[in-house]
Amino acid sequence: MTAPAAVGLGDIAAQIAAIQSTIASLSARAAVATTAGSTTGVASSAAAFGAQYSSALASTTSSGPTAGTGSVTGDAVVADAKKYLGVPYVWGAESMSGIDCSGLVQATYKDLGISLPRVAADQAHEGTAVPSLAQAQPGDLLTFGDPAYHIAIYLGNNQLIESPEPGKTVHITDVYQTPTSIRRIVPAGPAAAPATTQVGGLSAAALTSAGLTPSVAAFAPQFAAAEAQYRLPAGMLAAVAQQESGGNPSAVSPAGAQGLMQLMPATAAGAGVNAFDPGQSIEAAAKILSGNLHRFNGSVPLALAAYNAGAGAVAQYGGIPPYTETQNYVRRIVAMMEAGG
Structure with a gap:
């Protein structure tokens, strides 16, 4: 049997670059074909x-x-x-x-x-x-x-x-x-301030057009006020409410989470709120998410993962925990936030 020729690191790197370039080219064509005739x-x-x-x-x-x-x-x-x-x-x-x-x-x-x-x-x-x-x-x-x-x-x-x-x-x-x-890529020295993420202010119409239920959209003013107060991305609280309770202020999960934003009893008690009061539930959720964003360097996915699985789990794994429920939770909420733009 003939021994295979030795392959250097430079050869491997060149082969990887060539493969990546080919895939990117094919993906670009697929993206154009997929989006043809659509509105964005x-x-x-x-x-x-x-x-x-x-x-x-x-x-x-x-x-x-x-x-x-x-x-x-x-x-x-x-x-x-x-x-x-x-x-x-x-x-x-x-x-x-x-x-x-x-x-x-x-x-x-x-x-x-x-x-x-x-x-x-x-x-x-x-x-x-x-x-x-x-x-x-x-x-x-x-x-x-x-x-x-x-x-x-x-x-x-x-x-x-x-x-x-x-x-x-x-x-x-x-x-x-x-x-x-x-x-x-960007010039050195001072430049004009970049645009920032919009905080607060999605209307009920914007939420329903994004696919959220009317029962969630009914709380649009409360969501917008809390997002503005706690500097949260617009639509974040509504998307969390959609995923957590579907807009039902009386919801109780099998695990015991309660209310519109599905606060655990101990969490609600620690925040001094009634989980079944929509306004108080939204306020507590906004505080939690704001704290999560601060702790995880402004990462929306990690803030959401911490809301679902706990900040300790996110810190332990150095990212979104490898739980199917949490990974789907984050994916669905971010998708709803995008749709609500």
């Missing part, structure tokens, strides 16, 4: 994360960054990337169900109106070169390998955010090796 609304309530569920592959043929890079800051890139914390690594994917390293980069910049190629090997040639990590600024791209087989977003203070490999989730870590190259 502009997400306002979930602008910062609604695009996570959109098909962004049709723009993969771009030869460079496009659209308003001058109005986007590196800090805005970092803030948007953090919304993907806890999303599991899935090769070739770029949604809240799963995302790979170059998908994280493309989705983050697309959320901010900047089009980048799909694969790391191509992203490594975008923007302008930065000489060393000492000159890097938040939002710069760190690439590894030539051609690049991995890519991450620099956060500053020698930290990066990445979607590393199968079995892991999007996370923040120290820069663990010297990047092969560093690319700057």
Whole structure:
């Protein structure tokens, strides 16, 4: 038997880049075919994360960054990337169900109106070169390998955010090796403040048009007021109520959770609220979700996972816990939030 020829790391990286490029090209064609003849609304309530569920592959043929890079800051890139914390690594994917390293980069910049190629090997040639990590600024791209087989977003203070490999989730870590190259996509220095996620204010009509039931939409004013007070993304509380109780203020789950927002008795007691009072239930849920967002760096998926499974479970697993119920819970609520834009 003839011994197989040795394959170097460079050969493997090149083969991976070629495969990724082919898949991205095929996916782009499928996305165009799927969306032909459809109409798509502009997400306002979930602008910062609604695009996570959109098909962004049709723009993969771009030869460079496009659209308003001058109005986007590196800090805005970092803030948007953090919304993907806890999303599991899935090769070739770029949604809240799963995302790979170059998908994280493309989705983050697309959320901010900047089009980048799909694969790391191509992203490594975008923007302008930065000489060393000492000159890097938040939002710069760190690439590894030539051609690049991995890519991450620099956060500053020698930290990066990445979607590393199968079995892991999007996370923040120290820069663990010297990047092969560093690319700057957004200009250095001060820029106009980026758009922020809309907080509070979805009407009953907007909620019902997104598929939420009239019984949930009936509480639209209370949801909007609490979202504005606690700086929650618009539509978040309504989507949670839809998933938790279907809009029934008298609901009691088999586990004993109560009311519109399905508070456990101990939770309601600790918050000093009556779980069966819709206004008090909404107020308590808003406080919990606001606390979760603060604890998990503004990540909507992790805040929702913590509401369902507990903040301790999210911290233990370093992301969305591997519970089917919780993963479906997060996926459904984020999808409802996107639809309510």
